[in-house]
Amino acid sequence: MGRSGVESLEDELLALSGLDGVVFMRIFIFSLKVFSIAGAIGIFVLLPVNYLGDQLRDIDFSDLPNKSLDLFTISNVKDGSNKLWIHFSAAYVITGVVCYLLYIEYKFIYFKRLELFNTSKPQPHHFTILVRGIPLHDGASLNDIVERFFMEFHPLTYLSHIVVHRTSKLHSLITDTKNVYRRLTHLRSTSDASQRSQRGGCLGWFGRNVDPVDDYAKKLENLEENLRLEQSGISMAGQEVPAAFVCFKSRYGAAAAFHIQQSINPTQWVTEQAPEPHDVYWPFFSTSFMRRWLSKLVVFVASVILIVIFLIPVTFVQGLTYLDQLETTFPFLKGILEIAIVSQVITGYLPSVILQLILSLVPSIMKLFSSMQGYIAYSEIEKSACSKMLLFTIWNIFFANVLTGSVASQVQIFLDLKDIPRVLAIVVPAQASFFVAFVVTSWTSLSLEVTRLVTLVGDWMGRHCCRCMDKEFHTPSIPYHSEIPRILLFGLLGLAYFILAPLILPFILVFLCIGYIVYRNQLLNVYLPKYETGGRFWPIVHNSTIFSLLLMQAIAIGIFGLKKLPLASGLILPLPVLTLLFNEYCRKRFLPIFRAYSAESLIKKDREEQNDPAMDDFFHKLLTVYRDPALMPIQHSSNERNSPLLYSS
Template sequence: MDIAGLLTSAGINIAICVVLLSLYSILRKQPSNASVYFTRKLVPEPVKWSDPFCLERFVPSASWIMRAWQATDEEILAAGGVDAVVFMRIVVFSIRVFIIAAMICILLVLPVNYYGQDMQHKQIHAESLEVFTIGNVKEGSKWFWTHCLALYVISCSACVLLYFEYESITKMRLAHITGSPPSPSHFTVLVRGIPWSQDHSYSESVEKFFSTYYPASYVSHQMVYRAGTVDKLMKDAEKMYRVLKTVEPQCREISMPCCLCGGTTHSFKVLNNEAESVKSKISDDGLQPAQREKERPAAFVFFRTRYAAVVAAQVLQSSNPMLWVTQLAPEPRDVYWSNLSIPYKQIWLRKIATLLGAIVFMFVFLVPVTFVQGLTQLDQLSHTFPFLKGILRQKFMNQLVTGYLPSVILMLFLYAAPPTMMLFSKVEGNVSRSGRKKSACIKVLYFTIWNVFFVNILSGSIIRQLSVFSSVRDIPTQLAKAVPTQATFFTTYVLSSGWASLSFEVIQLFALLRNVFRKFILRIKEESSNCALSFPYHTEIPRLLLFGLLGFTCSVMAPLILPFLLVYFFLAFLVYRNQILHVYVSKYESGGQFWPIVHNTTIFSLVLTQIIALGVFGIKRSPVASGFTIPLIFFTLLFNEYCRQRFSPVFKRSPAQVLIEMDRQDEQCGRVEEIYDQLRSAYCQFPLIARDLSTSQDLSTAGNTWQNKDQGSSQDPESLKPGNQLVKLNE
C-alpha cells in the first residue's frame, strides 16, 4: 500500500466522523431524544428551545466537546463510580505514553527508516509505506542505536507512568472502601457447596454449621431458592406494570373512556396497592414452608463485623474443598441470581467447557481473518478471481480495496465476539454481574489480540499459520519479519475500528432507532428508563488495550501509526467522558477491578515489543542493539513482579486494618443495630423482585447504599446529590 491508499482510508473515515459528530450535535438538541443522549440527567442540559422552528436546534455545534473537556474527575466519579474513573485513566495513560513515543519516533526513528537505503525516493504521495518502516534500513547499519534508544525511552516511560497510575488507583480503591457508607456486601458471605443431609434442610445445616464454628460473629442467613413460577409471575407483573405506567398519562389527556386502562386513574392506584400487598405477602416467613423443597445448596450468611466476614470468606471451611465454599458476597444489585442455583461441583466443568468453546471460536475466526488478509494482496486476489483484474486496475478501487475494505470487514466480523463471550461468561457460572462482565472482558481481550494481531501478521493460509509455530525459537524471527509488513494494515484498522467506532458510539444508533420507533410509530410520549444501559467495559477496554498493543509494537517498527493512534485516544477521551456523564448508568460497582487487567496487558505489550525488536535487530545483524535489548526485557519483567507484590493484593483482598477501623466507627456512631436490622432484607431473593416492581421507574443509586425495606419512605437530601441518587427519567 502506498501513501495515497492510506490517505484514501483516512479521508473516508474522517468524512464519516465529521458527518456523524455533526449529526450528533444536532440530534442531542432535540427534546424528543433526551432519553437517548441524556439518560442520566446529571447535568442540567439546556433543552430550552420551545420554538420547534428555532434555527439553533438544527445547526451543528461543539458545545458538548467543551463540556466533556471541562468535566473533572470528581464529576466522573459521581457519575460512573470508580470503574468509570479507572477507564478514563486508561485513556489518559495511553495519551501520555504515546505522546512521548510519537515525539521520539517521528523526530528520530522515522527519518532513519526513510533514508535507511541508498535508493531514489518517489514523491511522498506515491511512496510505499514500507519505506517508513524498519524494514527499509539496511543490514548492519550503525543507525540502529536510534531504534534501541527509542525502545528504552518508551519502555521506561510506560513503566513509570504505570507505577504512578497503579499507585493512584490503589489509593482510590481504598478510599472507595473506607469512604462508602455501610454496604450489606461488607457483612455478607456467599456460601456454596452446602452438603445435603436427610435429617436437616439446607437452611438448618447452615445455621448449625455457622452457629457452631462462628458463635460470636454469626448473625443470620438467607437461603437461595430455585426460581420457578413465582419468579416468572413477578417478572410478568413487572412488564405489565411498565406498560400500564407508560399508557396511564396518555389516558388522562383523552376525554373519552380508555379501553386499555379501564377508566379512571384510581384503578391504577389500586394496582399499586395490589403490588404492595403482594410484596407484603412474599415475606421470609411465608415463603419458608412452601420453598423448603426449592432450597438450593447456597446461602448468604451475615456476620456482625466486616472483619469477621472477610475471615470467614478467605479461610478453608472444610477438609473437603468442594464443600462449604465461601467468598465475599457481591452487592445486592450485582447478584446474578440465576447462577446461584448452579451446583458448585459443576463450576469447574463449566469453566473447562467455556474455555474450550472460546478456543474453538477463536480458531473458527481464522477463516474471515484469512479472507481479510487476501484483500490486502492484490496479486493473489487477481489470480484467484480473474474477473476482478479490470476493476482492480482502477486507481481509486485499488486504494479502496487495499486501504479501507479489509479493516472494515474485519471490524464487522469482530462485532460477533462480545455477545458470544458474554454468553460464555454467563454459562461459566459467575455469581455477580460485574464478575461476568470482567470474565467477558478477559475473553474478548484474548480473542481480539489473537485474531487482530497474531493471526493477521502470520496469515497467508491456515496451514502456514499453524506451521509457523513448529519451532519456538522461530517465533521472534517470524514476528520480526511480519510486523513491519503488516503495520500498514494496522494503521488502517485504527482508522476504521477506532475513529469510526467512536462516532457510532456517541450517536447511539440502536438507541436512537428504538426511540424513533417508540415516539413516532407507537406514539408513546413518556420518557422511560427501562432501557438504560451500563457502560460496556467488556468491549471498550479490550479495544483500548488492543490499540495500545498495536502502538507499542509498531512505534519503533513503523512510527507512522502513532499520529493516527493519538487522534483516536484524544477523541476517545472526549467521547467516553460525554457518554459517562450523560448516557450510561452505573448499576453496580467493582471498585476498579479492571485495572490489574490493564496493567498485565500493558506489560505483555511491552515485553512483546521488546522481543520483536530483538528479533529485528538479529535479522538486521546489529549485535549492539540486540545486546542492549535483552536487559530491558528482564527489567520490565522485574518491574511487573514488583507491582504484583506491591499493589495487586489490594485488588484481591481487603486490608484487615481498614476493616477493623470501619467496624469501630460503626460502634462509636451507634449504627450496629441499624445494620443488623437491614442485613436480612438486603439479599431476599423474591422480595427483591417485588421491590423492583414498585421501583422499576427509578434508577439505582450510584454508590454503595443500603436498599431500604420501605421504598416509599422519604429520602435523605444528601442522597439526592449527583452520583448518590439518579433523577427519575419520567419526571
C-alpha cells in the same frame, strides 16, 4: 488542563461513575502520556532516520509509489547500519517510560481504592460472604444447618443468613407481569378510548368490540395471582439451593470466614466474597457444582471454536488487501479493480471496516459465555468477559492478521520459542499499512459512540416498526468488557510498531484524544454505573501493557537479527527480564489490595464504627438486603388481594 482541573474532574467522575469510571479514564490518560512521548521520539527521531535510509531505494526504486509507507519504516535502514543503534536506544527509553508510568498509575489507583474504602459508609458486601456446597442432612432444613454451623464455628461474629432459593420461574413471571403492566399503562394513557377498541373474535375480524384495557387488566390480575401462589410455595422442599448469604457483625469476621477453609472437605462450605446486593446475578444459583464445572469446560471449547470461526472473515479481509490475489479469485472484477479509487478503497479501508463490524458482534458473545460460567455477580461476568475479549482481540485482530496459514500453523510458530522474534520481525512490519487503516476507521466508532446512532435506530424501529411503545427505558451503563480491550489493542499496536513503523503513532494519538473527550462526556452525562468493582479492571490493563512491552522487545530482538546487528539483539535480552521483574514487583506490591483488604484496614474501620448508633439500623437492614428480588411482593393491579410471602431467613 491543570492539576486542579484533573482532580476536580476525577472527583466528579468518582461521584457519578465510581472508581471504575475513574480507572477507565485513567487508561486514556496513561495511554496519552505514553504515546505522547513515544510519538515525539518516533516522529522526530526514528521517522527521519528511517526515511533517510536507502535500503528500499536500492532494492526497488521503480516501485517507489507502492512503497511510500515502507520508506518510513525500519525496513528502509540499511542492514548493519550504525543508525540502528538509535532504534536500540529508543527501545530502552520507551520501556523505562512505560514502566515508570505504569507504576505511577498502579500506585494512584491503589491509594484511590484504599481511600474509597476508608471514607465509605458501611457496605453490605463488606459484612457478607456467599457459602456454597452446603451439605444436606436428613430431617434438617438448610436454615438449621447453616445456623448451627456458623453458631458453632463463628459464634462471636456470626449475625444471620439468607438461604438462596431456586427462583428462575419466578423471574420469568415477574418479567411477564412487568411487560403486561407497561402495556396496560400505555393503553390507559391513550386519550381516545374509541382508538383503543378492537374486535375480540378470530384475527380481530369477528365478534364484538372490546376495550383492550379491560383485557390487559384481567391478564395482569391473573399473572399477579400466579406470582403470589408461586412465591408462597417457593419455600417448599426442592426449591432451596445449597447456598446462602451469611452476614457477620464485622468486616474482619466476614473476611476471616472468607479466607479460611471452612470444612475438611474442600468441596463443602465453599466461601466467596459477596457482591453488592444489586450486583447479584440471581439466575446463577439454579446451577449445581457439577454444572458449573461442565459449563467452564463448554465455554473453553466454545471460545476456541469462536476463534477458529473468526479466522474465516480475517482470512477474507486479508485477501482484500492483495489485489493480485483478488483478481485471480474473481477474474470478472479485474476491470473494476484497475480503477484507482476503487482499488484504494478495497485494499485500504474496506478490510478494516469489515473487521470492525464483525468485531462488534463478539463482546455480546463473550458476555454470554461468561454468564454461563457460574459467576455470582454482573461485575464478575463483565470482568471475565473483558479478559476473554482482550485475549480474543489480541489473537484474532493482531496475530491472525500478521500471521498466515491455519490455526495449527499459527500455534506451531509459538511452539518454537527461539524462532518467535525472527518470525515476528518478518511478518509484523508487512501489516503496518493495514493497521494504520484499522486505527483510522476506528475513529468512526467514536463518532457513533457520541451520537449512539445504533441505539437510536434500534429504539426507533422498536417503537414504530414493532409497536413497542410501552418499552421501558433503562439508563445504559458503559460496556467495560468491550471498550477496555479496544483501547488496550491500540496500546499493543502502538508499542509493537513503535520501532518498526512509527508513522502509526500520530493516528493512535488522535484516537486517544478523541476517545478521552467522548468518553468523559459519556460517563458524566450519559452512562449510569450498574455496579462498582473498586477499580479491579486496572490489573487487566497493567498485564496487557506488560505483554505489549514484551512483544515489542521480542520484535526488536528479531528485527536487529534480521538487520545484521547481532550485538544489539543480544543487548536487548535484559529488557524482557527487567520488565518481568518490574511486573513481579507490582504484582507483590499492589495486586493484593485488589483481591482483598488487609486486616489492618478492616479492623481500623470496624473500630471506628464500633460505637456508631447508626450501625444498629445498618445491621437491621443487613438481615434482608440479600433477599432475592423475585421473592418481594409485587402489586400493580387494583386488586387488593395480596397473599403474604412465605419467606424464611
